[in-house]
Amino acid sequence: MSSKMMFYVLKRVLLAVVTIWIVITVTFFVMHAVPGGPFVGEKAISKEAQAALEAKYGLDKPLMEQYVTYLRDIVTRFDFGPSLKQRGRQVIDIIMDGMRTSARLGIIAAFSAGIVGIVLGAVAAIRRNTFIDKVIMVFTTAFVSMPSFIMGTLLLILFSVHLGWLPANGAARGGLVLPIITLALYPMSYITRLTRSSMLDVLGQDYIRTARSKGVSKPKIIFGHALKNSLIPVITYFGPMLAFIVTGSMVVEQIFAVPGIGRQFVSSITNRDYTMIMGTTIFLASLIVIMNLVSDLLYKVVDPRIEFD
């Protein structure tokens, strides 16, 4: 690694820390400004019990003090505190529990989407305007425009209810097949289209023509020159997409009863489970920041002409 790159990475890591600190601060104060609280329910608890709970979780202290304590605990002990709603469980455990499923689901979905998408995109570009190109384009357009709750429901009705081939709940054996397909279809289609247009662009470049005129074989032109250079937009997309997909999809988890992290994001907010809101937000923010950094670094690998500044 060159010193220039080291400096760049260092700069980006510092920037990431600042970004996450801003996210923590904004979330913390906005969250407390929203009406309601973690111990509010349809049936009210007594004032004494409410006070006892607030004291137990330190919610009776001034907001600024809570904020400082929270930051200190994270920085010094990596302690995200206990969940206020799921009593007896630690935020970090709940996140890790959900992440195990979501990450497995997301990584398989993201990489299958990437591989299939790049292959289909390349095929479509090389066989431009042929029947196969048109078929690929029709399907990918459909999959890109179809929201996942419709796609998921369709797959569920077809494969689970009518054909009975696959279970409808994520907990059963083979239960993750349908959610993975549902999750993968959108990015796969998007990557197909990205690869196709970018590849068409590259194939029209002078150096490709030069290579061709020199008599370089077609596979070598495609795999050795064109494909690599047409992947830059795909890589830009892939990093954040991976972050989003591994942190769980609320919709897909709901449809297939998958025990992932996505549902926790939403329920923590409705429950005003303050520590869970903070934990999940920090987690998601960090992951996206890291993935963005990784994809920026990957540019360099793909295209050595790119300079960091």
Added chain:
Amino acid sequence: MKKLLALVLALVMALSCAAMASADEGKTTINVCIASEPDTLDPALNSAVDGATMIAHLFTGLAAWEQDENGALVIVPACATELPAAVINEDGTATYTYTLVDGLCWSDGKALTAGDFAFAWKRAASSALGADYGYMFEIVKGYPDELAVEAIDDKTLTVTLLNDVSYWNELLAFPTYLPVREDVVSNEAWATDPATYVCNGPYTMTAWNHNSVITLTKNANYFLADTILMDEINFYLSDDANNMLANFKNGDWQLIDDVPNAEIDALKAEYPTEFFVGSQMGTYYVSWNVNAGILPEGCELTGDEAEKAQAEIRFAIGLLFDRNYIVTEIGKAGQQPASSFVALGLTDADGIAQFYEVAGPSAEYYGYWNTSEDAYEGNWDQAIETLRKYYTFDEATGMFTNFPTIEYLYNTSEGHKAIGEYLQSVLAGIGIQMNMVNQEWNTFLNTRKAGDYTVARNGWLADYNDPISFLDMWTSGSGNNDSQFGKGANSEAHIYSIDLTPFGVDVKVENGTWAETYDAAIMAIKTCTDKDARYGMMHAAEDLLMSTGAITPIYYYTDIYMIDDAVSGFFCNPLGYKYFMYCTVGK
């Protein structure tokens, strides 16, 4: 392309075959789904029906729910040898003494003692624990922190109540009253991990894959283990009605506790023997804030007269809504039109008649107005007549012209929205503009509790079969008093009257405050030991409550569930807890 398709299909089939070839031979298992991940399975902290269902399989209290040979749900002694009557002390308090059954033990093999019960009750009631249902012990002397419960020896437990209450035995089967052991619960995370979850019921928790499935396995240490028929129960955790239905339809799950609203009609037709509508002691209603003015601008009425007029107006508006239309066209889940606040399912003094059937002023219909379809027009006319006393009515258009614009507060949900829109359209038909204000659940609860609204969607489910669980929530100091009775300006209003002298209680107030009338009545009910007088007073209290017009009941809740034909031995108690221990699954 064809080859690829064939390959994919083959893969899918291989996977599904693998999925089918599970389940150990000889062991009986039932797969059910009643809700998503429970917040807690600590009996003292739980306040949800789904949590209570699981806890009812994991713990056994002094008493338990059972189905008798006639199919009726009854309370029977469980850990106690019998459920004796109370000894009434000189000061009116009531002492119960229980003897524990021989050979009781915890799932880890240690002996269960009376001291465990005493510990568990004191813990559950304490303000330090801050349990949602801590107040279930408020009838016990010394609540919350000096609870009068004592273990005389390892097998004898005594408890003293402020006065004898008729639903005490039912409370003994309630989750908050179940035993826990001190050394177990000293670990705050005990109830989240099967390894530390020590219980005393028919089952033990053998797996909890969070947000996915909880597996209960028959407890060999349970004192009645040989009566338990089902070996294993899998509680799948999902709250998505479409997903539940898909799993029920493909045969993976044998019971689901929710179905998509839009599918109800189709499912009733398609699964006539597997679709059930059970009752659930609850009322869906609209609450009015008694401190929010609704009189027309320039109205001359002030003070108590204005308060009385508004009560009349609110009651009249309640008569405008066609509850039959709401339940058949909007709710569609077999709900019953409501004409009283205390719900269907709560019985009267004799334990047989329904409380709501006896309620209200008329012998011709149940409750406070006639909900039959024929009576709707009459109700409407009566309401219009009342409203005309206070508002300008334009004969030509049939509209009131000076009713102030009001707001209807509801929490985000398609169902609540649909009902709100119906109410809105009815009022719009007579010139009353009601705007819909939608808030997210937690914000909504906060706004409603604070009384920062005029009209709001509301609902209440009873915790035990006694009307007091519907009535004591409206006392001035109650945290559930969303209508703000006896709070703010209303605390000064001298417009309420009650007469409890026919029941032998020295309370007769005319034009008193809410505290002098309603609060006094609830206090009298809570300390009354004569059953008939007590129920009489509860009717009087409900009469007063309904006369305020601030409670507009819409329908009584129902509980929809689907259960596979192959399952027998299933039952559900009046609180909606579902029992699977005596189930068998035929082929």
